[in-house]
Amino acid sequence: MRLAFNTWVYSSFPVWVPSYPLDETIRRLARIGYDGIEIGAAAPHAYPDYLDDAARTEIKRHLDDNGIVVSSMLPAPGGGPGFNVASPLEAERLNAIDQYKKVAKLCADLGGKTLLYVAGWQVFGTRTEQAWEWSREALIDVAAYAADLDVTVVVEPTSADSNLVETCDGALRLMRESGGSNVKVMFDTYHCLYRNEVPTDYVYRMAKDLGHVHLADLNRAAPGDGKVDYKALIAALRDVGFDGYVTMEIGFDTRAVEPDNVARRAYEYIKPLVAGTA
Amino acid sequence: MRLAFNTWVYSSFPVWVPSYPLDETIRRLARIGYDGIEIGAAAPHAYPDYLDDAARTEIKRHLDDNGIVVSSMLPAPGGGPGFNVASPLEAERLNAIDQYKKVAKLCADLGGKTLLYVAGWQVFGTRTEQAWEWSREALIDVAAYAADLDVTVVVEPTSADSNLVETCDGALRLMRESGGSNVKVMFDTYHCLYRNEVPTDYVYRMAKDLGHVHLADLNRAAPGDGKVDYKALIAALRDVGFDGYVTMEIGFDTRAVEPDNVARRAYEYIKPLVAGTA
Amino acid sequence: MRLAFNTWVYSSFPVWVPSYPLDETIRRLARIGYDGIEIGAAAPHAYPDYLDDAARTEIKRHLDDNGIVVSSMLPAPGGGPGFNVASPLEAERLNAIDQYKKVAKLCADLGGKTLLYVAGWQVFGTRTEQAWEWSREALIDVAAYAADLDVTVVVEPTSADSNLVETCDGALRLMRESGGSNVKVMFDTYHCLYRNEVPTDYVYRMAKDLGHVHLADLNRAAPGDGKVDYKALIAALRDVGFDGYVTMEIGFDTRAVEPDNVARRAYEYIKPLVAGTA
């Protein structure tokens, strides 16, 4: 079980500032002690269209120099192009699938093995069953592409922000229906809280299918500054033999934040639990 | 002085849901009584790349059928592609300029005359002077393109979200430095509140250069549900001879909102002030 | 469109006190002006096993004397016997189905035509698909029984309290899968709020399948003391031709309440909207 940190709070998504270049972000997270970095595929960090081969090589070298690896990558849904795989607009759906593939490629280029999949959301006028079908088809398409890159796609329930895959069983169902051997599931404690559900329930039910974990507390606060029972969560992850990345996805929903501060607080709170020294 | 309503709260930007198709949004705002609609250039409403000529013609007819006009359009900065005209990434800057031009074209195609300009923001590591220069150059480029379409570009100070053009004078300075005869300024009461400034001060200082106004109260609440003095504001607009659109840009920063409710409450509160019946 | 009031706040469910006998409750609601009363099937009001034929005849006469009708009835899930139709315990599932039938019979005996259906909830260790299947089978069984009594069964999404049927489309799907011609759907604004969804979306999507409506605001407050847009809601109900009961289900989750007070406040706020005088 290793620790990683998600870059949103250092980027311009979804809140524009504060914003740091990717190289600066890599250096800071490595210095705090994180094993991995989860890079969001948004400007100014890692929008695929903005990064040519030379830029990717440079980022990879910078990661190596700092002794930190890419734990995972994820798209930035909801902005201008939307990237909603369940959109009623065919043009948006096609572009979303294309974007997921570009992010999978970028992920592999940077040495990453895990791509997060947000199943999209239902726009008024679209039936749930139709939205689900579009999302399922997109997942199948993306997963097949990612398989060739040796990248695993993990489906995340995002109840706080969306209305299609909101639960543990919803994510498992989409995973199963995709049929892909490189498709797994993940969860984020923040979305558990939105539904008033228990994070360890997710661990035990996802078990061997669990490929990734996000930690965040109420209001996207750092672990230890909220109400989630992390001691039980880490113990449960150990119970099921989880060997992926426990990743902080915190602090990014407000301009009123010091990125290094939340990154360090989270690390200092969780590291001893994972190391078995607390 | 006419009333318009900004579509964010009906769209997937910045919060993914609730989300309504554009035709449904047009119908609802027209029924409430708005003269104009400010359309955000984001999926699923109006991302330029997703709308071919046929789609634009169809939207235009739907607007006409409902007796409502496009008051203005604006981009959706901060999402995946960023669209930060002051980004340290050249690829992002070029794409941002291109996107503003596409939105200007779409605006003209739909009968609109006003394009909002967000001056971008300074990423850590970029000097203010450099960011300003990039923003100024982008504005000059976009304004020249828009002039041929008979579209006016209005510079908006966005202090709550950015760090480059944050004030009344900052917007006026960028406008002047652009040199474009089709460049004006605008302001949003929400950003005035963020700086604890007085909205009527903006009216009197922008005066003849004022091309557009956004209304929103604390936490993006509807006018009447907060603390701004709208009676004074409307009176000040009348004083300076403002003949543009007073546009509500409200409710969009949370999933916990009924879009029609904030749209109607805002209309019912402001309409009598504008009509001189309250 | 008629107005009804749910009896929980006058009963011992879920909070034990204040508690009034059913005859007293009938008299008070009729005096305030309600057309209908929604009776909860719990002691001391209307637990079927406690009411023999004579008692039912007496209640019916009392209703007639006071000029008020039974708009609907509903079970009281979650107490000792549970009545969870999706329980992992077979004994509980069978008893739940039996209880729904008893309530349907009691409803018909008192002149009511509508039975609410809570689809149950998923206990840890039960898969969603299994819980759904049990709930679907129970609904089919109950609906067939109710059909002979000329009683319609309405499926309610109860997101704030359960985890199986939480959404508009979930309720519609269960309804369709039941195949019963006397099965419809309903919704409660309180549960919309829990999911941060828009009540009018439910109206337009349920439309002709909408058989019943519950009104309640944040914290089960009376309409007018919260944030729901009732003006839009009543207008939407009129749009789709709804001719059932708009029923207040409020105030019951705390001992700190005056039942008559919330009943009267709700009536005075909603009546003019329904009557078209506000």
Next chain:
Amino acid sequence: MRLAFNTWVYSSFPVWVPSYPLDETIRRLARIGYDGIEIGAAAPHAYPDYLDDAARTEIKRHLDDNGIVVSSMLPAPGGGPGFNVASPLEAERLNAIDQYKKVAKLCADLGGKTLLYVAGWQVFGTRTEQAWEWSREALIDVAAYAADLDVTVVVEPTSADSNLVETCDGALRLMRESGGSNVKVMFDTYHCLYRNEVPTDYVYRMAKDLGHVHLADLNRAAPGDGKVDYKALIAALRDVGFDGYVTMEIGFDTRAVEPDNVARRAYEYIKPLVAGTA
């Protein structure tokens, strides 16, 4: 003095979810370290009618395997059947008495020695003296039955939820009037808080008649997360020679809870006080 934990927060009473099967609940509480488990007689855990002899034997073996004993059992009043021993409905009163006997039998079958007695509540229209008389008669009946099973009945003042036995002296008076040698009293710090009374006052006044104790803080929070002085409380219990179970009855009034978290926090806070190591 031993520590026990009440199962409500793991069950569907009074809030439906989260909900865990009884065997899972037993396993978790034993692992945390509790000596005893207080089982609520509600679905899906232990509604007597749902548990045949085979099921009871299986539960007993599971308890033994996990090294934890049944400290006590209690009914689930207020649900559909009410189980209010002071109800104006004779059918409900008779059924309540019957239910208490069934729970006493189940308690004995599982090896438990203590049955909690909620004295019921006064419904509008019933005189206090009448309600009291019904409750007294019920207690006499139940206690006689329990005596043959070697089960002690403890009367609990429940001021926060009821209006008949609300105080220390009320409980003692009902106990004395029952005349049963296997009738004692208990108290819950949560109900002391509701009346703004001092928990140690209850200890010293109940003294040798004190058979059981519930711990819970403001809003049913875990000990240590509220305002009660547990150090003084445990000391007072030691003063009077209390040798029963100190039982946590916490967290169950909201869906927003992680059961293991409150169970462990409570244990870690109280255990050192009881062990004399803090």
